[in-house]
Amino acid sequence: MDQTSYDYIVVGAGSAGCALVERLTRDGRTRVLLLEAGGSDRQFWIKVPIGYGVNFANPRLNWNYHAEPDAGLNGRVIYWPRGKVIGGSSSINAMAYMRGLPHDFDDWERAGAEGWSWQAVRPVYERMERHLERDADGRPRQRGEGLLPVSDLSxxxxxxxxxxxxxxxxxxxxxxxxxxxxxxxxxxxxRSTVRHGLRCSAADAFLAPARRRGNLRVVTRATVEQVTFDGRRATGLRFRTGGDVLDVRAGREVILCAGAINSPKLLQLSGIGPPALLRRHGIPVLHDLGEVGRGLQDHxxxxxxxxxxxxxxxxxxxxxxxxxxxxxxxxxxxxxxxxxxxxxxxxxxxxxxxxxxxxxxxxxxxxxxxxxxxxxxxxxxxxxxxxxxxxCRPDSRGDIAIRSADPKDAPLIRPNSxxxxxxxxxxxxxxxxxxxxxxxxxxxxxxxxxxxxxxxxxxxxxxxxxxxxxASTVFHPTSTCRMGRGPGDSVLDARLRVHGLSGLRVVDSSAFPNVTSGNTNAPTMMLATRAADMILEDAATRDHERVLIHAP
The missing domain is CATH 3.30.410.40 (Cholesterol Oxidase; domain 2)
Structure with a gap:
């Protein structure tokens, strides 16, 4: 596989990124590069379900973010762990699996995310899940054929x-x-994302089968510094690994799955966001999109x-x-x-x-x-x-903003609780x-x-x-690159494309128009699974149009 050019480049091997690349690589031909800032998830306390407590503050496995002093919480500085490891936050979370409630997704559609109603997303959940449970006599049984195990451990x-x-x-x-x-x-x-007594992260469920295919390359310890562009079209990424800075090209799309904190950070570092913020840090404004980083919600x-x-x-x-x-x-x-x-x-x-x-x-x-x-x-x-x-459904909204033009600096997290x-x-x-x-x-x-x-x-x-x-966060940040009607109220359209740009999508919990009623890991994986279908549908449409244009 060419080490500098791919069909799709995906940033972040977390809940969304793992689910996304499994679907994108399924044909065996589409070339995909997956970049992850963290390292391997092959660690004992990641796999042991009770290990959540051990990994909660492990600096080797997460970004160890802290929010800014929060006036609503007496000015306290709250710890905001985010996964920095293969599997992302699904490798360090508490594994509770909750889809959310039907009105959550109907509200998404009312907010401008057309095609994301409960009627539309419920079949995606059902296709994704494999329920491991017991019948009335205590015998093991399975319901569903999806890749993600959801276990009854009662x-x-x-x-x-x-x-x-x-x-x-x-x-x-x-x-x-x-x-x-x-x-x-x-x-x-x-119910929990556990299989045979071991944590089953998004990496275990989705990335493992994808890695057996020859058309996926995974690079760990890779810190993405910016998206590169030709005019208004995203053409690739610049990332750092070890002491090297590398440029890679995407023939079809760049897809950010870096999460509700790091996806808006990366857009802002790339010149996409509120112009005043970008100019304050000496970043040329590529695209004025004021809602990037705004709308932060959490439980x-x-x-x-x-x-x-x-x-x-x-x-x-x-x-x-x-x-x-x-x-x-x-x-x-x-x-x-x-x-x-x-x-x-x-x-x-x-x-x-x-x-x-x-x-x-x-x-x-x-x-x-x-x-x-x-x-x-x-x-x-x-x-x-x-x-x-x-x-379940708070309506306070905060924001994420870069602290400087240096990709190594943690962004400002202002929850506004x-x-x-x-x-x-x-x-x-x-x-x-x-x-x-x-x-x-x-x-x-x-x-x-x-x-x-x-x-x-x-x-x-x-x-x-x-x-x-x-009171404290339960680590469910969303909505900082949310879907909506247009650039005046959102960052993405209903197909997760960045308003006003081409070749660039954001596929993670930052795309939620508003936070769902429960734990956000399940809807994040669902969103990525549905997004993969959209991405492939759009690629097929473009390919068909090219054939028609070049037909004799």
Missing amino acids: DQMDPFSERFLAAAEACGWACCTDLSTVTGEGVGYY LAISHVFRATAPTLNNILGRMRPRLFAGLRYVATRRGPLGVPVNQVGGYLRSDPACAEPDMQIYCNPLSYGSAADGRPVPDREPGYLLSAQL LATEHDRAGARRALRIIDRLAAAPALAGVTRERLAPDPGLTDPNALMEDFRAR
């Missing part, structure tokens, strides 16, 4: 998690058997932590001998506490009967923990549990949801005390101040 979850389901039912919230495909209100065991969650009188995962993971036995069991069988992600129970709720759609997502974990000096979560020795809640009354009211309802769950007999009967916030804190205004003091 038979391995800590017994304490049954109390979360009982508490939810006591509060009037229905329990469901398959939380990953739920289309309305429901609580249940989270903001609050956690309340409780000391329990009944055993929880702390009795295993917080103590040396039980943890050792759990490790030996996992090595021998790939089952048990180490084979299950930390998020065990959760779902979508309506925090008020007046809500037409679920407006809140909860996480219930049979584990309490502190933080080590390097940021890693450290399980408590005594039994405890955690209840978290977040507003709790900037709207809608979001502040949602935060207050999240606190009430946690209180309702904690007061249900199934939990109240085995609770010794609330550890955080202080149990003496009961006044709603004081609890809201605690929210501002402790």
